Amino acid sequence: MFRGLCCLLLLAHPASSLDATARWCGWSSAAPRTTPLVAHANRFEICQGKYCSKKGAKRTLALFEELGEQLGEEVIIEKADMSHTEHGCFDECTMGPNVRIDGDGPQTDGGRIINGVRGAAAVAELLGVEPPPESA
């Protein structure tokens, strides 16, 4: 029941944080999952703005690049370029590090922002790959 409600919340608020929603409904990230939270994403853009950087976005980008190697050419992983916007970022700075999934690339709007993406387990989950043994 609650999981269904969480899915409805995510659909109603696509820019909301998956982690926050998962915590709210008690869907623990420690629980075994057979499918990634975000399936079939092809593009990951990691904000490297000032605030996201203070919250660890450089490490998040490095983890995406490292773990994304498992997927080869299937996915695009890049620094977000939101220089066309007023703040030059996704403007969700307090919730960083922020990652846009399936956007259209540099200087475009759209896609879905995932907040607070930190650590190898979180990155592996978004990519749909196995986390490194030390983070599992």
Ligand code: FES
């Ligand atoms: S600095 Fe990353 S969203 Fe603003």
